[in-house]
Amino acid sequence: MSRIGKKPINLPQNINITIIENHVQIQGPKGELLYKIPKLIQIEQDLTNNKLFLYKTKNTKEAQKLYGLSRTLVNNMIIGVSQGFEKRLQIQGVGYRSQLNGNNLILNVGYSHTVIIKPPKNIIIEVENNTNITIKGIQKEQVGEIAAQIRRIRPPEPYKGKGIRYLNEAVNLKVGKSGK
Structure with a gap:
């Protein structure tokens, strides 16, 4: 079971995130990055707490593999556009x-x-x-x-x-x- 995928992603104040279906576009002071999330993973943004959450749509081995990976890639994108x-x-x-x-x-x-x-x-x-x-x-x-x-x-x-x-x-x- 992925412990990494369960962690919420904290969003800095200077980051803009656009979620369209399974595409995530992240804009920050250093640049802009785009990532296509696999169909087995769902992403949601909590505007009140300024956090991102990832969920598995199916409970399969493939979804489990992609769960932690997707969370890490999105987190690295956020760090990249904010700090580099x-x-x-x-x-x-x-x-x-x-x-x-x-x-x-x-x-x-x-x-x-x-x-x-x-x-x-x-x-x-x-x-x-x-x-x-x-x-x-x-x-x-x-x-x-x-x-x-x-x-x-x-x-x-x-x-x-x-x-x-x-x-x-x-x-x-x-x-x-x-x-x-």
């Missing part, structure tokens, strides 16, 4: 650096060529000190996916720890060869 999401990456290694060229991120991470990343239109990439990258946006999944794509270019290697890692990510270093 961000992921921070850190580059470690001699000669490894990053820079911005317009909206594009250019990475020099030990390859014979530079790696250029073109972010989607609603993702903002910032670079600080050539080694710290911040990815910001209103969709949690998209921010996480772009951060994962950048990290995948040069993941931290286990001997010296060089590469691109999330901020405060712990990389377990292996012991190198021991000489005779």
Whole structure:
């Protein structure tokens, strides 16, 4: 039984929600998002308490799966349009650096060529000190996916720890060869 789906979603004051049949449109200061709710889930807005509630229309296994998922996705949308999401990456290694060229991120991470990343239109990439990258946006999944794509270019290697890692990510270093 989903405990997440049962929780009501609190709505901040600066958020406008429009529910039309099984579509939810959420507008806030950072932007606007749209989500189509599955037919097995029903959504209701309580204007007096400023909350959203989700209900299952059928008591099936499929409805149970979608219950908590839908609640989490709608909650992430509300947080995204009100506060936004961000992921921070850190580059470690001699000669490894990053820079911005317009909206594009250019990475020099030990390859014979530079790696250029073109972010989607609603993702903002910032670079600080050539080694710290911040990815910001209103969709949690998209921010996480772009951060994962950048990290995948040069993941931290286990001997010296060089590469691109999330901020405060712990990389377990292996012991190198021991000489005779």
